[in-house]
Amino acid sequence: MSEDAPDTSLVLGVLGGMGPAATLEFLRQLQAFTPAKGDQDHIRVLMDLNPKVPDRNLLGSAAGAVLAEMAGALAGAGAEVLAMPCNTAHAHADLIQRASGLPLIDLIETGASAARDLGARRVGVIGTKGATRLYREYLAAQAMGLVSLDADRQEEFMATIYKIKGGDLGPAVQREMAGYAADLVAAGAEAVIAGCTEAPLVMGAHDVRVAFIDPGELLARRCVAVCLGLEPAPAALGA
Incomplete structure (x- = not known):
């Protein structure tokens, strides 16, 4: 794109x-997946990196109200389409769209559709309880069954996630995460979705014996495509 040419790309919030x-990591992927020869070819991104959002995994969390406020501020700053690299927070997707009036490129939908496109019938999800509930709904709507961790292993998984959030990306944590994927495969999963954006920080396709789906990476690719006009933007809520 010439520096003098009008920029027709959408602004991503x-x-x-x-x-x-x-x-x-999501921002790095956005940059890596953009076909650019210079600065001006990249999409504009408005970011609210807010680690003060209340914990999405706690009952009674005020996360929804905070996310709605963030979305409205991004819209006011000029964002034209939204993305959110957090699976569990998509429980508030409708609220975010109503507060901003903007479409949201859905992370859960992106991951579930990738499993469908692989032809999987039973899909394992490594994620929080909230994220697993969301994936269960999306997968069922596309005639797929969900395979999840048993209660004890789910608690262990959450402990591993908080280790990653605390900065531990070491070999022990990597083995733990690969072990959860192995449990899902042993229970019949034909594909495994990383239903928590921390999971791919310590694991990849080489750690799983079946197809491994990283919705965060796929979301970054979709955001680039939507913002550059290579893929239609999703419809705004109520449109």
């Missing part, structure tokens, strides 16, 4: 900070 390391 990102609700981030849940957690910060996962958000920074």
Whole structure:
């Protein structure tokens, strides 16, 4: 794109900070997936990296109200489409869209659609209880079953996630995360979705014996495509 040419790309608003390391990885992917020869070819991104969003995993959390405020501020600053690299926070997707009047490129939908496109019938999800509930709904709507961790392993998974949030990306944490994926495969999963954006910080396709889906990476690709006009933007809520 010439520096003198009008910029027709959409401005992306990102609700981030849940957690910060996962958000920074998402931003890195946005840059890496953009076909650019110079600065001016990249999409404009307005970011609210807010690690003060209340914990989405706690009952009675005020996360929804904070996310709605963030979304409205991003819209006011000029964002034209939103993305949020946090699976669990998508429980507030409708509220975020109503508060901002902007469409949200849905992370959960992106991950579930990728599993459908692979032809999987039973899909394992490594995620929080909240994220797993969201994926269950999306997968069921596309005639797929969900495979989840048993209660004890789910508690262990949450402990691992908080280690990652605390900065531990070491070999022990990597083995723990690979172990959760192995449990899902042993229970019949034909594909495994990283239903928490911290999970891909310590694992990848080489750690899983079946297809591994990273919705955060796919979301970054979709954001670039939507903002550059290569893919239609999702409809705004109520449009």
